[in-house]
Amino acid sequence: MSAGVDTSSSGGDKGKVRAKKMNLNVDMAPMCDLGFLLITFFMFTTTFTKPNIMHLNMPPKVDIPPSEIPEIKIKNSLTLILGKDDKIYWHQLEQSDLNASNLNVTDYSKEGIRKEILTAQKQADKDKFTIIIKPADDSNYKNLVDILDEMEITNSTRYGIKDLSSKEKQVYQEKIK
Amino acid sequence: MARVKPKRHGIHIDMTPMSDLAWLLLTFFILTTQFKPKETVTIDPPSSVSQIKLKDHGMMKISVTQDGKYYFSMDEDKYKIPLLEAMGDKYKIQFSDKEKQEFKNISDFGVPVQQLKEYLALSESQRERVQIPGIPGDSINPQIVDWVFEARQVVKKVGDSIDLGIKGDMKTQYPMFKNLLARLQEKSMNKFQLITSSESKPE
Numbered sequence: 581m582s583a584g585v586d587t588s589s590s591g592g593d594k595g596k597v598r599a600k601k602m603n604l605n606v607d608m609a610p611m612c613d614l615g616f617l618l619i620t621f622f623m624f625t626t627t628f629t630k631p632n633i634m635h636l637n638m639p640p641k642v643d644i645p646p647s648e649i650p651e652i653k654i655k656n657s658l659t660l661i662l663g664k665d666d667k668i669y670w671h672q673l674e675q676s677d678l679n680a681s682n683l684n685v686t687d688y689s690k691e692g693i694r695k696e697i698l699t700a701q702k703q704a705d706k707d708k709f710t711i712i713i714k715p716a717d718d719s720n721y722k723n724l725v726d727i728l729d730e731m732e733i734t735n736s737t738r739y740g741i742k743d744l745s746s747k748e749k750q751v752y753q754e755k756i757k
Numbered sequence: 758m759a760r761v762k763p764k765r766h767g768i769h770i771d772m773t774p775m776s777d778l779a780w781l782l783l784t785f786f787i788l789t790t791q792f793k794p795k796e797t798v799t800i801d802p803p804s805s806v807s808q809i810k811l812k813d814h815g816m817m818k819i820s821v822t823q824d825g826k827y828y829f830s831m832d833e834d835k836y837k838i839p840l841l842e843a844m845g846d847k848y849k850i851q852f853s854d855k856e857k858q859e860f861k862n863i864s865d866f867g868v869p870v871q872q873l874k875e876y877l878a879l880s881e882s883q884r885e886r887v888q889i890p891g892i893p894g895d896s897i898n899p900q901i902v903d904w905v906f907e908a909r910q911v912v913k914k915v916g917d918s919i920d921l922g923i924k925g926d927m928k929t930q931y932p933m934f935k936n937l938l939a940r941l942q943e944k945s946m947n948k949f950q951l952i953t954s955s956e957s958k959p960e
Contacts, residue, residue, distance in 0.1 A: 605769075607772065608771065608772030608773045608775070608776045609772045611772070611776045612772045612775045612776035612779055614779075615776055615778075615779025615780045615782075615783055616779045618779075618783050619779060619782050619783050619786060622783065622786045622787065622790065623786070630810055630811060631802065631810075631811045631924075631952050631953060631954055631955070632805060632807045632808070632809060632810060632811065632952070632953050632954065632955045633807065633809050633810070633811050633812075633922060633950040633951065633952055633953070634805050634807040634809070634950065634951040634952075634953055635809070635948070635949075635950060635951075636948075636949045636950070636951055637947060637948050637949075638938060638942060638947045638948075638949070639947065640942075640945060640947050641942055641943075641945070662931070715931045715935070716931070717930070717931060717932050718930070718931075719930075719931045720927065720928055720929060720930055720931060721803065721821070721925035721926065721927065721928070721929040721930075721931060721933075721934050722803040722927040722928070723931070724931060724934065725802075725803040725804075725805055725925075725951060725953055726803065726805075728805070728951075729805045729806050729807075729956075732805075732806055732807065733806060743935075
């Protein structure tokens with residue numbers, strides 16, 4: 581039976597005039613459909629617009645005398661320079677050994693930086709592997725969030741954000757030329 | 758006399774209770790949903806694999822636009838007026854009751870405190886068109902930090918706490934962000950929450 585008002589009377593005998601019984605029966609199915617459709621819509625929109633947060637804790641500014649700054653072995657560290665056009669430059673060298681030819685370049689893809697981090701992580705001493713993130717001035721905010729994401733994905737808990745040293749700046753400029 | 762054939766009826770379920778239920782649930786959802794306050798600036802945040810959801814209450818937020826302008830917003834309406842008064846005291850500006858009420862109504866703003874009076878006097882449609890200078894955040898005039906600092910003080914007075922979220926646009930240049938962190942760190946605020954959209958974690 582189609583939706584609508586059911587006015588069909590249950591037949592009638594010939595001759596006898598009987599007051600027609602009006603049987604109002606509104607089909608609620610479409611209304612019900614609409615209600616559930618709207619609920620579904622609301623549920624989806626409310627749960628998915630909620631933004632996520634990412635904790636970023638920076639070290640407090642304290643003056644530590646240079647002699648007390650812990651040394652990190654080169655093998656246990658990985659320096660990432662976030663450059664422009666979504667490129668990452670990385671090295672595992674002393675500042676003095678750094679030059680444009682041994683500064684490696686990669687990107688934010690799975691085969692790019694993640695592989696490099698995991699390789700370096702394997703070679704390093706357990707629990708001592710430290711990643712130093714150095715965003716260059718021409719990188720953008722997305723790059724930083726992406727790299728912090730990589731830290732999460734690769735389970736690298738020891739990382740820090742620093743500015744580029746003057747040597748690194750110079751080498752980076754040379755490299756992007 | 759011909760026998761009257763019984764008329765065949767299809768099975769007919771009464772959908773009324775189901776419909777009632779659907780609409781009741783719908784009403785409940787609509788009433789409990791908090792609508793996102795209209796923001797004067799659209800920011801497209803980068804996505805992250807982080808699973809932590811943003812808190813509903815007790816957040817203040819600094820938004821950094823693509824061109825490096827800072828906006829401030831706070832979701833706790835009850836602290837907004839004391840905050841404005843505290844900022845007014847600091848910068849020697851008197852706000853009228855009407856302005857305070859207006860301040861409570863706006864969700865975010867991006868003007869220096871000296872221009873806030875003029876900004877509050879504008880109508881909603883005018884605010885959308887007006888050129889927004891952004892809240893100053895350089896080292897000489899770090900007003901953005903004052904807002905955060907004063908908000909903390911105001912909230913602390915009543916024994917509550919408030920967190921700071923930072924929302925940057927994907928294309929925001931890093932120096933703008935670095936500058937903001939540096940200014941906040943000067944006031945020994947070292948814990949930040951970066952607001953991002955969600956993304957699934959790769960295996």
